[in-house]
Amino acid sequence: MRSKTNFRVSFFLKKTKLLKSGEASVSMRITVDGQRVENNIRKSILPNLWDQSKERAKGTSKTAVDLNRFIEEARIKIHQIITELQQNGEEITPAVVQQRFYGIGQVRKQERTILQVIQEHNEEAEKLIGKDFVKITVRRYESMKRYLCEMIKEKYDVPDLPLSDFTGEVIRAYEVYLKTEKDLCQNTLIRYMKALKKITNRCIANDWIHKDPFAGIKFREEPTDPEFLTIEEVNRIYECDPGSKRLEVVRDMFLMSAFTGLAFTDVSQLTEEHIVTDNEGNKWIRKPRQKTRQMSNIPLLDIPLEIIEKYRGDKKAAKKGVLLPIPSNQVMNRYLKEIATICKIDKYLTTHVARHTYATVCLSQGVSLKNVSKMLGHASVKMTERYARVLDSSILRDMNSIRDTMNLGKPKKQKVKEESDKEAI
Structure with missing residues (x-):
């Protein structure tokens, strides 16, 4: 002794x-x-x-x-x-x-920690970019881990937590931290929580934890109002003179998305094999979405066909093995601000606004929700419903169809015209 x-x-x-x-x-x-x-x-x-x-x-x-x-x-x-x-x-x-x-080095010597598990997941996700993940999703997981690390250090004064200590109490503390210290809005917070829940589900599936720390915890997503352009604003972009080659490329790539509904990642990965011709000679884009792997079936209109032909044989695109020379998402969004200024559009343009525009305009022009969902490559119609906003143009069109019915006690214009025609005969 x-x-x-x-x-x-x-x-x-x-x-x-x-x-x-x-x-x-x-x-x-x-x-x-x-x-x-x-x-x-x-x-x-x-x-x-x-x-x-x-x-x-x-x-x-x-x-x-x-x-x-x-x-x-x-x-x-x-x-x-x-x-x-x-x-x-x-x-x-x-x-x-x-x-x-704290039991470290004995009973819990081999116990994993929450940040360790997240790091393992993120390293796997990084290797699968372009297959099962896109860069923006991997970055979200990295941010989720960084914020969680900061919260654990600040609140519990330890660098990490064993999985057995990662309880609903910690998750609720993380929620408060994201709202107060990071000033995240509700829907952005939910994205981080969904990413964290995927990690805890992984732990449950591997039998690393036996109780779901998210049990009894629910998050309510707030309804959003995604920005979109009107047909008149899209036409303004189409007809504008950007003044430089770099802005011209950005304009064309934005229009490609606005006339197909493809997300930025899917436009940038578009290849010749995704363009197919049906038995009647109509050209289509048939491509699985990078994000959901759901197949998008999109009839190609004249403008996207025109853009594809314009950049056919482009050296930058050919080097990447794709159809279009699309810049990075950050570059696109930065230059779209200039496009908005040139075209006198008082809206915050991003690459995703183009996709919102396609969905909203299609729905406002009477395209069925089911068909729009199929073209967007959504996993369910419920995902498409957020684009089903009521525009003044669709209200006017629908009300014009019942104008005569609503004009009670008044002569109908068509009928009056027919009677005057008879008198003339």
């Missing part, structure tokens, strides 16, 4: 950085032979309810009772750990004691 080890366990508040609730995190300091480690015990309390001289919470509230019970049990457990280490002749350091206290 080793010689007697001097150790002390103390608890204190971190008052320099209060939580949003006004509470201060409680930290535990383990000192062994003059060396020490500190860590957040993942509990907090209002500063005026803490007695530092006694290292205890004041009062008899549930929070105070639970915290004091934890402190007492922690002191006893650490004393037992050090006694066991001494009896086994093992190394005794603050770090070793801390690891044993």
